[in-house]
Amino acid sequence: MISKATEKDLGAIMKVVDQVIEVMHAQGSFQWDESYPLVSDYQKDLNRDELYVYEELGAILGACTISNRGHEEYHLINWSEHDLALTLKRLAVSPNARGKGVADQFIEFAEELAHKKNIPHLNTDTFAENLYAQQLFKRNEFRFVQARIEDEGSELYYFEKNVT
Incomplete structure (x- = not known):
């Protein structure tokens, strides 16, 4: 079940994040x-x-930030709508819960929030090397918007979904 996080959840969230980092590095991301x-x-x-x-x-098997604010570079991205979007950030799902649809449930939850707030789009980004995140976004009908090279040379892919 998805619910608002509380202060007491932060330790468990960081344990999930540490597990995710280990898996991401093993996968080359x-x-x-x-x-x-x-x-x-x-x-x-x-x-x-x-x-x-x-x-x-x-x-706690996963965490996700669903924000009214994009990342600092989002004003440079060719979104369909710059001001009317919720942004998915820092989505982390425990490796022990992979394949159970937890990430998909976070996206569905974000869509419901967007509908309640009358916001027509979801947006997000990931590194070019993070093939698993890209598959998640494509599976959930996000559209690739553009690629952008960061200052440190990493390539980010930006995705959005119309939820109206």
Whole structure:
């Protein structure tokens, strides 16, 4: 079940993040590491009332930020709509829960939030090397918007979904 995260959830969220980082690195994606995402990132999300967890039998198996704000470079991206979108950030699902549709449930939940807020789009991004995230977005009918090279040379792919 998906619900708003609380302060007491941060430790469990970071355990999931550590597991995800290990799996991502094994798969050749280095989008996340010891410098991102940090507990302080999730604390900010929590303070903004934008952090959600997926919990099953008392265990947190995933976390996702669903925000009214995009990342700092989002104004440079050729979105269909710049101001009317919810952004999926820092989606993490425990490797123990992979294949159970947890990430898909976060996307469905974000779509429901967008409908309630009368917001027509979801947007998100991932590194070019993160094939699993790209498959997730395509499976959930996100459209590729563009690629962009970051200052440190990493290539990011941007995706959006019309939810109206």
